[in-house]
Amino acid sequence: MNGVTGRMGHRQHLVRSVLALREQGGVDLGDGTTLLPEPLLVGRDGRRVAALAERYGVDRWSTDLDTVLADPSVTVYFDAQATTARADALRRAIAAGKHVYCEKPTAGDHPAALELARLARDAGVCNGVVQDKLFLPGLRKLRRLVDGGFFGRVLSVRGEFGYWVFEGDWQAAQRPSWNYRAQDGGGIAADMFPHWEYVLRELAGPVRSVQAHLATHIPRRWDERGEPYEATADDAAYAVLELEGGAVAQFNSSWAVRVHRDELLEIQIDGTEGSAVAGLRHCRAQHRSATPKPVWDPDAPAGHDFRAQWQEVPDNEPFGDAFRTQWELFLRHVAVGAPWRWDLAAGARGVLLAELARRSAAEGRRLAVPDEDAGP
CATH class of the missing domain: 3.40.50.720 (NAD(P)-binding Rossmann-like Domain)
Structure with missing residues (x-):
């Protein structure tokens, strides 16, 4: 090891x-x-x-x-x-x-x-x-819904990942400094897009195109010795990805965001028959038969407790550490x-998606992801 x-x-x-x-x-x-x-x-x-x-x-x-x-x-x-x-x-x-x-x-x-x-x-x-990520309880329950045909035709996937990583000056950073130096292999796209490739592939279908914007929101950080350094790697990535079959995925990944959600990672799948939102441990679903009918009226108080209208997906089995x-x-x-x-062929697909995301951001355009398997 x-x-x-x-x-x-x-x-x-x-x-x-x-x-x-x-x-x-x-x-x-x-x-x-x-x-x-x-x-x-x-x-x-x-x-x-x-x-x-x-x-x-x-x-x-x-x-x-x-x-x-x-x-x-x-x-x-x-x-x-x-x-x-x-x-x-x-x-x-x-x-x-x-x-x-x-x-x-x-x-x-x-x-x-x-x-x-x-x-x-x-x-x-x-x-x-x-x-x-595939072995997290929340995503395993999400996969159970996929396998059971709960969603019908999948329309879209939305992913929110991230948290605030302190700069390291007045509070110690929670991540090593090399993560923020491109010359040392750092960057959130390199770190997280390999995850999004296999998560999307297993839950909704392979990625067929990517359009991304990468940012270095915090340009100056402090390392483990308390010394300042210039951050040369991206600390946030925003992407729109087209999946095989036509579904669209949106993923926001950031180490410069303050969390206002139940878990550090949340993934929502919307389909013709139902929707579900999964985090690391929990998964909540809403079938079309139980979907409320809100009406847009900005002059009146909200008449729905939207979170209460979702049903918790039960464990139904013991889940071990992912x-x-x-x-x-x-x-x-x-x-x-x-x-x-x-x-390792699956790993190569993840590296390819991260590489294409960086190219997309640099060139300002959408790039196709080869539909042939990226294996040997």
Whole structure:
């Protein structure tokens, strides 16, 4: 596990996924056997990696990736490093014959992301990309509605994501400073459009065109040492995306917005037969038979409590941690060949959408997204 000293690698992948799987007794492979993952922590800062290993009782750690990749006892390589370091490490892991699983974006540009998918295919190794939003309880309930035909013909999708990230001067920033430097792989489009690609694909259909506007609303920030720096990456992205079949999606993504919604991410699908709004955990729906009939009258008080007219979609099943759920699926895929579709080719599609969004913003025009699969 490389990059676990970072926030995402530490909290979501090491603690809440791999260590949690060990605590629950491992992964049931369905054939009477159980897989117990054994983490080996890798990082450049030996002091931090050693402290993390000691804190969680992990026996093995290293600062030498090549030595780790040469170890025959290591069968899976996981990468949660900064984006700029990821592609090279993945190439080395694939060349060493390791199965690979990684955070997104998989690479800094689409050709490099496609190359990784081809290398993994040619090497015959299992490969996967974290697509955690699909496993959130709210989106799983939204997918249940899709599968049940609740929406009829989907007309539109609206997504709102973001929160205020402090500049770092009078209050510490909640995100690392490299996120705001384009030269270090930062930017909200690079970070979030890979998410929107797979979310839209799985819920409403593949993206076929994108028109985007990117902005750097906060041009000056302060880093982890309290030093000011110029923000060169976009901290907000506004996009209109056409989906296969004609539905239209709108996504606002911002690290410079104050939240006035129930959750940090909300996605609404409107269809001819019904609508639903999902966040990370909750999902509320309104069928056409229960849709109110408001009339526009700006001179009179609103006569409807619109939020109260939506019905909560029940859980109907236990939902585990989204990251841990996908880890379980990937480990079953490696161990017994269980079904798996979130591979490096899927990761390349996400990188492509982010790349096209940046081009669209720079050129001021709508761009087509190739309808052929972006896989190897």
